[in-house]
Amino acid sequence: MAAFQSTPWSCISGTLGIICFLLMATLGILLKMSYTKQKIQPPLSPGSTEELQEGSDCCSCREKWIGYKCNCYFFSNEQKPWAESRDFCASQNSSLLQLESRDELGFAKSLQYFHWIGLSYSHASSAWLWEDGSTLSFDLFSFPLSQNPERCILYSLSEGLLEESCVRKHPYICKQRLM
Template sequence: MAGEIVYADLNIPAAFSASKSLHPSQHLNIPQCPRWHRIALWLGWAGNIILAAAVIALGVWGQNRGQRMTNGTECNSNLEDSQSCLKPRWYPKPDNNSTEDCGCKLCPAEWLLHKNKCYWVSKESKSWRESHEDCAAKSSEMLVIQDKEEMGYILNITHMNNVWLGLNVTSPERKWTWVDGSMLDETLFQLTGDKEMDSCGMIKKNHTISEICSDVAKWICEKVALK
């Protein structure tokens, strides 16, 4: 029928209309992260931060330690030389297969490194026997000169001070004897002065002299450098 207006009743389900009145939070059913998951995540981040700080600290420590060891260390990166350093070598009597110029050599703090020896120079003066006892307490011995090159080095570091040698008269034959038991090679140097039973060797300025052991002077202790 043309031109007629048709009216219809719409029956809206009760469930649909009721859903409109629900609180918005009731529509969101998103699961919450358990608390222990969040704690584990924070612990993981904290562990990474601590690890990074430890790596940085170890790097700085290693760099500083390397700088401190520079004064008492000589290193040769040659592989063959480093391997030859593993051969046994006894001090103070070197053999023909000397390895004194190879590998890494270390000295304690405040000791001077020269070739295969470490030297400690005193700042005070004592008698020869007191000096000998001090070197023994440092697990070392008094200065024993082996060649002219070493004597030149010692004269350079003593700065013209009076310094005891590890040399004294110990036998009735009145022979000069080093503290390691070897006899003085008089072609190396000769001591001027008396040679009595209470005589000890001393470097005075750039001369080697005989002096009474009860006199006082500076002293030098020496030990083998670690490789």
């Protein structure tokens, strides 16, 4: 009969057992949710996280990229020749900036220095071409450009376009279209 006695200790141990069971069940659920969430998320390059950037309106850009009007922009601090800048942008699933209007980068008020953009002279086409093969609209910028295949274009918000030897090192701007 002593085994069936109800004492405060048996009540306490029963309560602690139930609490322990609930804590273990909660831990199992949390671990399962965490594993499922990691499995669903696409792999990102090191140091990049997807987050909505202020003023982006409709896009989510990686860390260190600026979202604006459904595009993501990366302004490098590092200086590279034009071809290396183009290759870096391509490795980030983007391209060197292709300007669509004079005020496209109006949000980047601090853009004081010249940066490489995706415009270079094509000797084969005898024309200035964007990376996608389209020609430069002279309505966009009206000044004569030389016909030198060793020249690429730099852009500054305050100064506009500038021709430069493609092997010179400058910072660059990548653009990723999201729509």
